[in-house]
Amino acid sequence: MRDRALAVGLVAAFMTLLDVSIVNVAIPSIQAGLDVGDSGLQWVLSGYALTFGLLLVPAGRLGDARGIRGVFVAGLLGFTLTSALAGAARSEAWLVVARLLQGAAAGVLNPQVTGLIQRLYRPAERARPFGLLGATVGLATAIGPLLGGLLIQVAGPAQGWRWIFYINVPVGLVAAVLGWRIIPRRPAERRRKESLDPVGVVLLGLAVVQILLPLVQDRQWHTPLKWLLVPTGLATLAAFVAWERRFGRRTVPLVELGLFRVRSYRLGTIVVLVYFAGFTANFFIFTLYLQQGHGYSALAAGLTLTPFAVGSGVAAFVGGRIVNRFGRPLVATGLAAVMTGFAASIVVIQVVPQVPAPLILTLPLLLAGAGSGLVITPNQTLTLAEVPVDRAGSASGVMQTAQRIGAAFGIAAIGSVFFARLSATGADWTAALSAALLSAIGFLLLALVAALADIRGARRLRSEQ
Template sequence: MRNRALAVGLVAAFMTLLDVSIVNVAIPSIQADLGVGTSGLQWILSGYALTFGLLLVPAGRLGDARGIRGVFVAGLLGFTLASAVAGAARNELWLVTARLVQGAAAGVLNPQVTGLIQRLYPPPERGHPFGLLGATIGIATAIGPLLGGVLIQLGGSAEGWRWVFYINVPVGVLAAVLGWRLIPRRPAERRRRESLDPVGVVLLGAAVVQILLPLVQERQWQGNAKWLLVATGLATLAVFMAWERRFARRGVPLIELGLFRVPSYGLGTTLVLLYFAGFTANFFIFTLLLQRGHGYSALEAGLAITPFALGSAVAAFVGGRIVNRLGRPLVALGLVTVIAGLTATIVVLRLVPQVSPGVTMALPLLVAGTGSGLVITPNQTLTLAEVPVDRSGSAAGVVQTAQRVGAAFGIATIGSVFFARLNATGGDWTAALQGSLTASIGFMLLALLAAATDILRTRHAAARAGRDPATRATRQD
C-alpha cells in the first residue's frame, strides 16, 4: 500500500515540477497566439515560481497538523483546475492569473510528498523512496523542454502550447482519486488542533515575496531601487524569526528554528540553496542558445538537453540506494561531477565551434546530469534524516523554499551574466553561454564548500567520540 501511495505522490510531484520548465519552449507560441508582451511573458514564467515558493512552508505545516491526505488532494485538484484554465486562456491577464494559481497549488502539494515519505518509511528505508523522488525531480526539470516540444509539434504552433497545460488535467484527476484512496488518513487522536501560527504565515509570506519579486522581475524592473525590496525582505525575515521564538513558548511555531542547530539540516539547506542557484538557470540558457542562437525547433532543443535528464534520473535512483552508506561525501562527489560536466561543456564549445552544439554538448551534459542526480536526492535524504516525523512537512517546506529562492536568484544572476555577455560580444551566443556556465560553476563551488564543511564536521565528531572513554566502553560492552 505504501509503495502505491508513494507512486501517486511522485506522479503529482512530477506534474508540478514539470511545469517549471515545460513552458519555456511554449513561450514563442504563446506570444504569437495571445500577443503577450515582455512583462506578461516574464510573469507567465516567474509568477509560477513566486507563488510556488510562497506557500511551501505554510502548506507543509498544515499537512503536519491536519494530515497529509486532505492537503495533498486539495493542492492537486487546485493545480489540475488551474491547468485547465491556463490551457483555455484567451488573453494575457487570464493566463498570468491561472499560472499564479497553478504555482500556489503546486506549493501546497509538494511538501506533502516529502512528508509522506517521512511518515511511511523509517529512516533506514528512506534512501530508496527519496532516490525515486530525486529521479522524478531530475527528469521533470530536464525533460520539460522535450515534452513541450513534442506537444507543440503535435498540436501545431497555434494550439500546441495549450496542450502543455491540458495534459495535466486527466493525470491530475486520476492522481487525486487514487491519492484519496491510497494515502493513509492520520488517526483522529494525532490530528493536532493547535494554532497554525497565522502571524508567522503572514510574516514569512511577506518576506518571501519581497525577496523573490525583484529576482523574478530583474530584467523588467530597471534600476537598482528594486534591490531595496531584498533588504526589506531580510528585515521582515528577522522579524519573523523573532516572532517564531516568542510563539514557540506557547505553541507550535510555523518553523522549528531549533532544527537549524542540527548541522545536517542547516548545512543541507544551505547547500540546496546554492546548488539550485547554479543549477536551474542552465536549462533556460541552453534553450535560448539552441532555439534563438542556432535555430533549433522546440522539439530539437528538448532532445538536445535529454542527456542531462537521463544521467540525472539514473544517478538519483542509484544515489538513493547508497547514500546511507556513503553519506555527504556522495554529495561532494556529485558536485565535483557537475562541475566537471559544465567545464567540459565550455571546453568543447570552444574547441569545436563549427559543430552543432546539440552534438558537442551531449556527453558533457550526460556527465553533469549524472552529478546532479548524486546531489539532489542524497542531500535531501541527509538533510531530513534527523528531522522529527511530526515536523517533516514544514521542514521539507523550508528546504523546498530554499530551492525556489536559490532558483530565482540563479536565474536573475546567471541570466544577467548571459545577456550582458551577449550584448558585449555583439550577439555571440556561445560566448554568452560560456560566461553564464562560469557563473554557474561558481555557485557549485560554494555548494561544495558547504558539503566539505559537513564532511569535516562529521569526521571531527566521530574522532572525538572515539576518544571519549565512555563511548569506547560502550562499544566494548
C-alpha cells in the first residue's frame, strides 16, 4: 500500500516540477498565440516560481498538523483546475493569473510528497523512495523541454503551448482519486490541535515576496530602487525569526529554528539554495541559445537537453540507493561532475562551432545530468535524515523554499549575464552562453564549499568520539 501511495505522490511531484521547465521551449508559441509582451512573459516564467515558493512552508506545516491526505488532494485538484485555466487563456493577463494560481497549488502539493515518505518509511528504508523522488525531480526538470517540444510539434506553433497545460488535467484527476483512496489517514497521520501560526505565515510570506519580486522583475523594473526590497525582505525575515522564537516558547512554531542547529540540515539547505541558483537557469539559456541563436525547433531543443534528463534520472535512482554508504562525499562528487559538464560545454561550442549543437553537447550534458542526479537525491536524503517525522512537511517546505529562491535568483543573475554578454558582443550567442555557464559554475562552486564543510564537520565529530 505504501509503495502505491508513493507512486501517486511521485506522479503529482512530476507534474508540478515539469511545469517549471516545460514552458521554456513554449516561449515563441505563447508569444505567437497570445501576443504576450516581455513583462508578461517574465511573469509567466517566474510568477509560477514566486507563488510556488510562497506556499511551501505554510503548506508543509498544514500537512504536518492536519494530515497529508486532505492537503495533498486539495493541492492536486487546485493544480489540475489552474492548469486547465492556463491552457484556456485568452489574454496575457488571464495566463499570468492562471500561472500564479498554478504555482500556489504546486506549493501546497509538493511538501506533502516528502512528508509522505518521511511518515511511511523508517529512516533506514528511505533511500529508495528518496532515490525515486530525486529521479522524478531530475527527469521532470530536464525532460520538460523535450515534452514541450513534442507537444508543440504535434499541435502546431500557434496553439501547441496550450497542451503543455492541458496534459495535466486527465493525469491530475486520476491521481487525485487514487490519492484519496490510497494515502492513509491513520495511524500515519494524527491530527493535532495546534495553532498554524498565522503571524509567522504572513511574515514569512512577506519576506519571500520582497526577496523574490525584484529578481522576478529584474528585466522589467529598470530602476535600481527595486533592490531596496531585498534588505527590507531580509529585515522582515529577521522579524519572522524573532517571532518564531517567541511563539515557539508557547507551542510549535511554523519553522522550528532549532533544526538549523543540526549541521546536516543547515548545510544541506545551503547546498540546495546555491545549487538551484546555478542549475535551474541553464535550461532557459540553452533553450534561447538553440532556438533563437541557432534556429532549432522546439523539438530539436528538447532533444538536445534529453541527455541531461537521462543522466539525471539514472544517477538519482542509483544515488538514492548508495547515499547511506557514501554520505555527503557523494554530493560533492556530483557537484564536481556538473561543473565539469558545464565547463566541457563551453569548450565544445567554442572549439567545434561548425558541428551541430545537439551532437557536440550530448556527452557534456550527459555528464552534467549524471552529476545533478548525485546531488539532488542524496542531498535531500542526508539533509532530512535527522528531522523528526512530525516536522517532515515543514522542514521539507523550508528546503523547497530555498530551491525556489535559489532558482529565481539564478535565473535573474545568470540571465542578466547572458543578455548583457549578448548585447556587448553584438549577438554572439556562443560568447553569451559561455559567460552564463561560467556564472553557473561559480554558484556550483559555492555549493561544493558547503558540502565539503559538512564532510569536514562529520569527520571531526567522528574523530572526537
